[in-house]
Amino acid sequence: MNAPSFTITVQTDQPYDVRIGPGVIEAVPELVRSSQRVAILHPQSCMDLVSGLERRLVDQGQEVVRIPVPDAEEAKTAQVLAYCWASLGKAGFTRSDSVIGVGGGATTDLAGFVAATWLRGVRLVTVPTTLLGMVDAAVGGKTGINTAEGKNLVGAFYEPAGVVCDLTALRTLPVEELRPGLAEVIKCGFIADPAILDLVADRTAQVQDPESAELAELVRRSITVKAEVVAKDLRESTSVGTAVGRELLNYGHTLGHAIERREHYRWRHGNAVSVGMVYVAELSRRAGHLSDEVASRHAELLSSVGLPTTYDPDAFDDLLAGMALDKKSRGSTLRFVILDDRSSPGDAARRHTQATMLVGPPTSMLEEAYAAINGESQISAR
């Protein structure tokens, strides 16, 4: 792997660096040097990486508490959270000790919430090992777990002291685990950085290769988008009328999270968000905000990298109930982050796409958009 290393600083009140590149895991010991004890939360799939890290921390004179956690979404439960708290308690963890989350987004979401809640907050370092973890979950300070009622319903905003994206970790990631990360990458393309979309369209095979310079470039661009959005609105508090702050990063997630809930979290998050983006683009098109071209580009790009773009045509009622619990809802009003390329003045070629909020669309429109993506042609009647 010849990708260069680079650092992106997330400019929030307490700025921190995201290091990206092959071999950057070497930076982790320095980030926790001040702690006597270091807990590493990790799934079994990251054992090799964790063993090397553990050796370096022990060599640095630290006491390491390894906390193995269940794989994927099974880690994001109240039971696993309680087990982690018990492990820290038994190890005598104090406020000067550190938690490191090594794994995919599920692990770093859990590790972040453990760090946020133990003694009301201890130092956190995230070491994402999936594409999705690197480009999204480990950066930005959203931490949490799922409940039976819905996705990420319990959590905290809690920022890491550092994020370390060692691109060599992606070598062992099966392609079916890489693709969900590409959904969040493509999300960043639609909401903020069209060069991402061109790269995916022009270098479709290369962006699915963990060793490629193209994928490293997508990681850099996506983290840049995320860092810029969270620096402006860390706590997702800018949501007045149709203005969109951090909720921009939730593009495609209203339906996506409802699919995950209906699948009892057995669908990968990125796959559900992929369908969710196709849906919300169709919804925006039907509401008169988005052109046919931009709407259909969603399914084209997402399917070109093997992501799903449709779901069970009979699931609408269940999904509507799931969407009601979305964090963007206010009372019984659903709110969708949408893209709009119809409001700006000028001819079609010069129009630009902007994000806005679609507030309380009629249920009939929600249902018709759902039927359209799962059956009728997407460019059919509104």
Ligand SMILES: NC(=O)c1ccc[n+]([C@@H]2O[C@H](COP(=O)([O-])OP(=O)(O)OC[C@H]3O[C@@H](n4cnc5c(N)ncnc54)[C@H](O)[C@@H]3O)[C@@H](O)[C@H]2O)c1
């Ligand atoms: N906090 C946020 O801002 C944020 C953003 C996006 C997504 N998320 C959350 O992230 C989660 C999804 O993350 P994900 O897609 O990384 O899934 P994941 O954490 O479930 O990991 C996917 C699979 O990859 C395995 N794995 C991890 N690293 C590996 C490696 N290097 N080699 C081989 N296998 C490896 C894991 O064991 C798991 O089986 C969801 O819970 C989602 O809600 C959070």
Ligand SMILES: O=C(O)C(=O)C[C@@H](O)[C@H](O)[C@H](O)COP(=O)(O)O
């Ligand atoms: O960082 C954010 O903000 C996001 O919305 C990024 C999403 O990709 C991510 O899945 C996030 O966890 C969803 O947040 P939620 O508040 O809808 O649970």
Ligand SMILES: [Zn+2]
């Ligand atoms: Zn997401």
